[in-house]
Amino acid sequence: MFLVMSDAYIALADGRVVEARGRVPGRTRGELVFTTAYTGYEESLTDPSYEEQVLTFSYPLIGNYGVRDERFESDRVHPRAAVAREFTEDVVEWLASEDVPAIDHIDTRDLVTSIREEGAMKCGIAVGDDVTPEDAREELAKCKGMSEHVDIGKQVSVDEPELHEGGGVTDVALVDCGAKGSIVSSLTDRGANVHVLPYDTSVSDIEALEPDVLFISNGPGDPANFEQAATLVEAFAGEVPIAGICLGQQVVARALGGTTEKMAFGHRGVNQPVIDVETGKVVMTTQNHGYTVAEPGDQLDVTQRNVNDDTAEGLANDELNVITRQYHPEANPGPHDTLGFFDEVLGMVDHDDTQRRAVADD
Ligand SMILES: NC(=O)CC[C@H](N)C(=O)O
Structure with missing residues (x-):
């Protein structure tokens, strides 16, 4: 047994701060939502409808058939961050090239259950070598509701x-x-x-x-x-x-x-x-x-x-x-x-x- 220090935190509007593994560093915030799609991660991540949201994949392994731009639905990644149980290197490289923070090694089943019970909620994410739970909370405090994004x-x-x-x-x-x-x-x-x-x-x-x-x-x-x-x-x-x-x-x-x-x-x-x-x-x-x-x-x-x-x-x-x-x-x-x-x-x-x-x- 050894202790692994966390390098990523997600702060939820319900008051919890959950540890994760950081895959792409950065700090961001958005409305936390989930998709149950078991394929189509390239299409979903490039769907402009996800702008200002943080996308959680309920399917546990994301990236198992690579990343091909012919499957993109637009010319960039739209969610502000991506969350999965496990991202493959291909997806991590892609999200890193677009500067979109990503976290995994998190209990996505628990996250999805919270969203189903409490509704889509604001969240803040902090990923990096010396981030603290407080950094994620600060992001959460800056998060706007979807209807406040008037432009x-x-x-x-x-x-x-x-x-x-x-x-x-x-x-x-x-x-x-x-x-x-x-x-x-x-x-x-x-x-x-x-x-x-x-x-x-x-x-x-x-x-x-x-x-x-x-x-x-x-x-x-x-x-x-x-x-x-x-x-x-x-x-x-x-x-x-x-x-x-x-x-x-x-x-x-x-x-x-x-x-x-x-x-x-x-x-x-x-x-x-x-x-x-x-x-x-x-x-x-x-x-x-x-x-x-x-x-x-x-x-x-x-x-x-x-x-x-x-x-x-x-x-x-x-x-x-x-x-x-x-x-x-x-x-x-x-x-x-x-x-x-x-x-x-x-x-x-x-x-x-x-x-x-x-x-x-x-
Ligand atoms: N895919 C969409 O067009 C989404 C429509 C709208 N933004 C909604 O969340 O209901």
């Missing part, structure tokens, strides 16, 4: 519009609130030209683009902090088909008279069962969210629900051509049961109109 859209969105061509005639205006790359490629793979636009794009900029679909992406934080995206939905509902994924669903609901609320610990994983209200068909879905649509409002119907807790997983208004999902139909990571969503979205486009405009533009 979080700016941290994750493109600064200037980007065009990703799909080769077809359909133009999608994708409002980038922190979009995963797979949303863009799921659309370009189906021939759509995707205009990735800043999260605060104006109504007149969208008008000038004359898109066939207005698409609100996933994104981090509280949907209440994406007011401009909601303004776009209000302005174009009924004029242009509208789609949304995750934060996109929440923004669409808020714009059309619905409300959102914070969940206790959210849904993060790749095996969340969702039932279609009309057909009774159940699909397995990938999820990563901490807020949910509480009331859909008068204009939207709940078309899909989470089998575990009944929360709204799909909303629609067939007359206005609005369709949204709370889960991630693009998967990455996760099951491909729901890729058909992108066909449904592009199916809302009036192709006669698109063709006419394409000809007129020539």
Whole structure:
């Protein structure tokens, strides 16, 4: 028996300070959340929806099939820190190259149980040769709640519009609130030209683009902090088909008279069962969210629900051509049961109109 000095501490909002092994040094803070996904660590760590959070993996060994940038969902790691029972060297090297603190050799089952019982909570992390529990507590004291990150859209969105061509005639205006790359490629793979636009794009900029679909992406934080995206939905509902994924669903609901609320610990994983209200068909879905649509409002119907807790997983208004999902139909990571969503979205486009405009533009 010998004593191993700890070189990492995580201070939790419930008052505990837990020792760990430091893998990547640094001091940071964020909302402590967990994912139950057993694969897909590269996709999750590069998902912009995790901005300002600390991501705990409940699966014990993270990194067992290496790190390949072709699986990245954006160009950087978004959680402020990563926590696992055991990280492989590959993942540690990657996180170190991005200056993202990482800790392991910690009882993640206990952490996850605390989050499930007490809810997602603020935490502070200190990793390094001479850190003390007090250093982690100091980080915790500086930690803001998710809804206090009012400019979080700016941290994750493109600064200037980007065009990703799909080769077809359909133009999608994708409002980038922190979009995963797979949303863009799921659309370009189906021939759509995707205009990735800043999260605060104006109504007149969208008008000038004359898109066939207005698409609100996933994104981090509280949907209440994406007011401009909601303004776009209000302005174009009924004029242009509208789609949304995750934060996109929440923004669409808020714009059309619905409300959102914070969940206790959210849904993060790749095996969340969702039932279609009309057909009774159940699909397995990938999820990563901490807020949910509480009331859909008068204009939207709940078309899909989470089998575990009944929360709204799909909303629609067939007359206005609005369709949204709370889960991630693009998967990455996760099951491909729901890729058909992108066909449904592009199916809302009036192709006669698109063709006419394409000809007129020539
Ligand atoms: N993946 C997302 O778009 C997450 C949406 C929102 N930030 C939430 O936590 O609920």
